[in-house]
Amino acid sequence: MQEQNDLIKSRLDALEQIKKLGVNPYPYRFDVTANSAEVLNSFKDPANENEAEAQKQKIVSLAGRIAAIRRMGKASFCHIKDDAGKIQVYIRQNDVGEQMYKLFKLLDIGDIIGVNGFVFRTKMGEISIHVTSFELLTKSIHPLPVVKEEVTETGEKIVHDAFADVELRYRQRYVDLIVNEPVKDTFIKRTKIIQLIRATLEKNGFFEVETPTLQTVYGGANARPFVTHHHTLDIPLYLRVSNELFLKRLIVGGFNRVYEFVKDFRNEGIDRTHNPEFTQVEWYQAYGDYNDSMNLFEEVVEQACISVHGKTKIDYQGTELDFKRPWKRLKMVDAISERNGIDVLNMKKADIVKFMKERKIEFDSAISHSKGLLIAALFEETCEESLIQPAFIIEHPLDTTPLCKPLREYSMHQLEEMKNDPEQVIFAERFEPYIYKWELGNSYSELNDPILQRKLLEEQAERGRAGEGDTHPLDEDFIKSIEVGMPPTTGVGLGVDRLVMLLTNSHSIRDVIFFPLMKPL
RNA sequence: GGGCCCGUAGCUCAGUGGUAGAGCAUCUGCCUUUUAAGCAGAGGGUCGGAGGUUCGAGACCUCCCGGGCUCACCA
Numbered sequence: 134m135q136e137q138n139d140l141i142k143s144r145l146d147a148l149e150q151i152k153k154l155g156v157n158p159y160p161y162r163f164d165v166t167a168n169s170a171e172v173l174n175s176f177k178d179p180a181n182e183n184e185a186e187a188q189k190q191k192i193v194s195l196a197g198r199i200a201a202i203r204r205m206g207k208a209s210f211c212h213i214k215d216d217a218g219k220i221q222v223y224i225r226q227n228d229v230g231e232q233m234y235k236l237f238k239l240l241d242i243g244d245i246i247g248v249n250g251f252v253f254r255t256k257m258g259e260i261s262i263h264v265t266s267f268e269l270l271t272k273s274i275h276p277l278p279v280v281k282e283e284v285t286e287t288g289e290k291i292v293h294d295a296f297a298d299v300e301l302r303y304r305q306r307y308v309d310l311i312v313n314e315p316v317k318d319t320f321i322k323r324t325k326i327i328q329l330i331r332a333t334l335e336k337n338g339f340f341e342v343e344t345p346t347l348q349t350v351y352g353g354a355n356a357r358p359f360v361t362h363h364h365t366l367d368i369p370l371y372l373r374v375s376n377e378l379f380l381k382r383l384i385v386g387g388f389n390r391v392y393e394f395v396k397d398f399r400n401e402g403i404d405r406t407h408n409p410e411f412t413q414v415e416w417y418q419a420y421g422d423y424n425d426s427m428n429l430f431e432e433v434v435e436q437a438c439i440s441v442h443g444k445t446k447i448d449y450q451g452t453e454l455d456f457k458r459p460w461k462r463l464k465m466v467d468a469i470s471e472r473n474g475i476d477v478l479n480m481k482k483a484d485i486v487k488f489m490k491e492r493k494i495e496f497d498s499a500i501s502h503s504k505g506l507l508i509a510a511l512f513e514e515t516c517e518e519s520l521i522q523p524a525f526i527i528e529h530p531l532d533t534t535p536l537c538k539p540l541r542e543y544s545m546h547q548l549e550e551m552k553n554d555p556e557q558v559i560f561a562e563r564f565e566p567y568i569y570k571w572e573l574g575n576s577y578s579e580l581n582d583p584i585l586q587r588k589l590l591e592e593q594a595e596r597g598r599a600g601e602g603d604t605h606p607l608d609e610d611f612i613k614s615i616e617v618g619m620p621p622t623t624g625v626g627l628g629v630d631r632l633v634m635l636l637t638n639s640h641s642i643r644d645v646i647f648f649p650l651m652k653p654l
Numbered sequence: 655g656g657g658c659c660c661g662u663a664g665c666u667c668a669g670u671g672g673u674a675g676a677g678c679a680u681c682u683g684c685c686u687u688u689u690a691a692g693c694a695g696a697g698g699g700u701c702g703g704a705g706g707u708u709c710g711a712g713a714c715c716u717c718c719c720g721g722g723c724u725c726a727c728c729a
Contacts, residue, residue: 139698140664140680201689208686225686242679256687263687278665279679281690293690294666294678300721301665312665356728401728402655411729495726572729628729641722654720 140276147239148272154236158272163247166194170217176252176260188252195220195262196247196270198311199240201281209237210261213246214311221261222248228265236269243273243311280312303649316644319637322441323645326633327394329440330414333433339390339416344379346372346396350608353377353536355593357400359409372398377536377624378611380417381579384622385614392416394629405641406571409650412629417579421623423562426576427525430566430625431458434523434573434632441636449569449635452521460566461524466508468516468526477508482556485511505530505558520567527564535589537561537577568635576625583616 151158167175172193178184197215207226212219226234240246250264278296285291295313296302302309302316309316331341349368351358353375361370376395383391394414403409418425438445438456445457466477477485482504489496489507494514500506508530520526531539539548539559551557562578580586594607633645643649 138664138680143680203688203691204685205688205691206685208688210688210691212689221689223687227686253687255689257689259687259689261687276664276679280665281678283690291690296665298661298665298721300661303721354729397729399728402726404724404728405722407728413729575729626729631729652720 141274144241144272144274144276147241148274151236151239151269151272154232154239156236156269158269160268160270163196163268163270164194165196165247168195168217169197169213169215169220172220172252172262173218173260176254185253190251192249192251192265193262194247194249196245198245198273199242202240202242204238207234213248221255221259222250222264223253223255223261224248224264224267228263229267233267237267240269241273241276242279243275243277244269245271245273277308278312299643300651303643304651304654306647319633319639319645320647322637323633325441326437326636327414327629329437330433330627330629331392331394333429333436334392334414334416337390337429339392339418340388342380342383342388342391342393344373344376344383344393344395348373350606350610351375352606352608352611354397354399359398359400374399375413375626376415377626378608380415380624381619381622382611382614384417384419385617385619389419389620390417403650405643406631406634408630408642408646411642411646413626414629415624415626417622417624419620419622422578422621423527423564423576423623426623426625427462427527427564430525430574430576430627431460431523433627434566437632438636447636447638449638450640452569454522454569454635456523461522462527462564463524464528465512465516465526465530465560466528468520469508469512472515472519473511477511478558482507489514502555503530503532504556505532508558509533517567517570517572519570521569523566523568525564525566528560529563529565531559531561534561534563534577535586535593536580537563538580538582541578571631572628573631573635574625574627576623579619579622579624581615581619581622583612586615587612 148158172195176184176188195213195215197213197220199211200214200219201212203210209224211222211224213222224234224237229237246267247270248262248264248267250262250266252260253263254260278294280295281293283291283293296309302313310320335341347361347370349370351371351374353373354377356374358371358374361372362368363370373395374397376393376397380391380393392414394412396410397413398410400409401407416429418429435445435456435458438447446453446455448454469475469477473488475488480488485504485507486501489511494511496507496510496514500510509532512526516526528540529537531537539561541562543551543559548559551559564576566573580589590607590612630642630645633639634642637645639645
C-alpha cells in the first residue's frame with residue numbers, strides 16, 4: 134500500500150470532496166484545439182490594442198498538468214504544462230462561477246485540467262489564457278517535487294529546488310520528465326537521432342528487418358550473455374549479444390542492404406557508458422567493403438549531429454567536438470607509433486611484451502601468444518584516451534576478430550607463410566570509429582570464406598573467454614549460410630546510446646535511456 | 655567484484671556527542687492581473703536498516719541495503 138503521509142491524505146480528501154460536488158475526477162476526453170507553444174506564438178504583438186481585442190473573440194482549448202498555482206482569494210494564476218511547453222492561465226470566480234471555483238480550490242499541483250478561454254497579456258506582460266471554463270481531467274494523488282523557476286530581469290532562468298536526486302530521477306522517470314524540462318528534450322533528441330539514422334539508411338537503399346532477440350546460440354560479439362529458459366521446449370535460450378550473424382544470413386538470402394535497430398544484452402559491468410541492455414543499429418551492404426562503410430558511417434553521424442544541432446561543432450562536457458566529414462583515418466600501428474614512438478611491426482613479440490611491462494601497461498597474460506592481440510592491447514591502453522575528435526582507427530590485427538577479412542594486399546601465398554610465423558601479424562579490413570575516447574561502433578569487410586570462417590570460429594570456441602571459463606559456442610547454422618555463399622559484404626554496428634550521449638551532452642548512459650536498469654529496493 | 659564518497663520532512667538542504675531544524679510544498683484564515691505572489695497561524699521525522707560504544711548517538715564503530723565516482727570486465 135502507498136504511504137499515507139499528510140500530503141497524500143489531503144489529496145485523497147480533496148478527491149472525496151470533488152466527488153461530492155458531482156464531478157468525475159477521471160473523465161474520458163477533452164477537445165484540445167491548441168498547445169501552449171501555438172498559443173504563445175499566436176499573439177504576435179501583445180502591445181497592439183486591436184489584436185488584443187481580436188484575441189478576446191477567439192476561444193482556445195488547451196489541456197495540461199498544473200505546474201504551479203498562485204491563489205489570490207477569488208482569482209488565481211496557474212502554470213500548466215503540456216506537450217509543447219508551459220503557459221499561464223488566469224481563473225476568476227466571476228468568469229467560471231462559484232461552483233467551479235470551489236472545484237478549482239480543490240486542485241493541486243500535478244492535477245491535469247482542460248481550460249477554455251481567450252489569450253491575453255497580463256499587467257506584468259506574460260501572455261496567458263483568461264479562462265472562461267475548465268474541466269478537471271485527472272486528479273493526482275501523489276505529490277510532485279515542487280520546482281520553482283525564477284526569470285531574472287535579463288531573461289535568465291534560475292531553477293530553485295530542482296528535483297536532483299539521480300536515483301529517484303531514474304527510478305521515477307515519469308516524475309523526472311514532468312519536473313525537469315531538459316530531460317524531455319534529451320529524449321526528443323534521441324528519437325530525432327534514430328529517425329535521422331533510419332532516414333539516411335533508407336536514402337541509401339537499406340531495408341529494415343527484424344531478427345531474433347531470443348537465440349539458441351549466441352554470437353557476433355565477444356560478450357557474456359544473459360541466459361533464460363524456455364519451459365515447453367526445456368532448453369536454454371540466450372538474449373542476443375549481437376544481431377550480426379542473423380543479418381549476414383539475410384545477405385546470403387538475397388537482401389542486399391539490410392539494417393536493424395536492436396537491443397543487445399550483455400551480462401557485464403554497469404557504469405556511466407554501459408547499461409546491460411543497450412541499443413545498436415547494424416547495417417550490412419553486399420558488394421561493398423569497409424571503405425564504403427566508413428563513408429556511410431561518417432555521413433550517418435554527421436547528419437545526425439546536424440539534425441539536432443544544425444551544425445557539426447558541438448560541446449560535450451566542456452570539450453568541443455567537430456563531426457564534419459571526412460574524419461581522420463589512422464592505422465592502429467600508426468596510432469601506436471604516434472603515442473609511443475615505437476614501430477611495433479619491426480619489433481619482436483618479446484620486445485613488445487618487454488615494452489609493455491616496462492611501461493607498466495597491464496594486459497591479460499593469456500594473450501601473450503599473439504603478437505596481434507598484444508598490439509591491440511597496447512593500442513587500447515595507450516591510444517584510446519587521446520582519440521577525442523571523431524576518427525577511424527583502421528586495420529586491426531586479424532586475431533582480434535574471427536569475422537573479418539584480411540587486408541586484400543596479401544597474396545594467398547603470403548597469408549599462408551604469415552600464419553605459420555608467430556612474429557608476423559596479419560591485419561584485417563576492420564575499423565572502429567572513436568569519439569571522445571569511446572568506441573562508437575565497429576565494422577568489417579566481412580569474412581565470407583567458409584573454410585577460414587569455420588577455422589577462426591572454431592579457434593574462438595576453443596579459446597573461450599579468457600579467464601571466464603565458459604566457452605564461446607559455435608554457430609553451425611551460421612557457418613552453413615556462409616558455405617551457401619555470402620557475396621562480398623561490409624557491415625557496421627553503431628552504438629546508439631553513446632551517440633545520443635555525445636549529441637545531447639549527457640554525462641551518463643542512464644540519462645539517455647528512459648528506464649535504465651536499477652537494483653530493486 | 656575492489657577502493658573512495660553519499661543517504662536527515664513530499665522536494666532542496668543545514669545540523670563536528672547534549673531537547674531533530676530551515677525554505678518550498680501541505681493544512682487553516684485573508685487576498686479578483688500574480689509570477690521563486692504576499693500576510694498571519696498550524697501540522698508534518700523509525701535521521702536508509704540492524705547491531706555496538708557511551709550517562710547520552712543524526713553524528714563515533716561494525717555489518718547490511720540503495721546510489722554516485724572510479725578501477726576491473728565490456729560497447
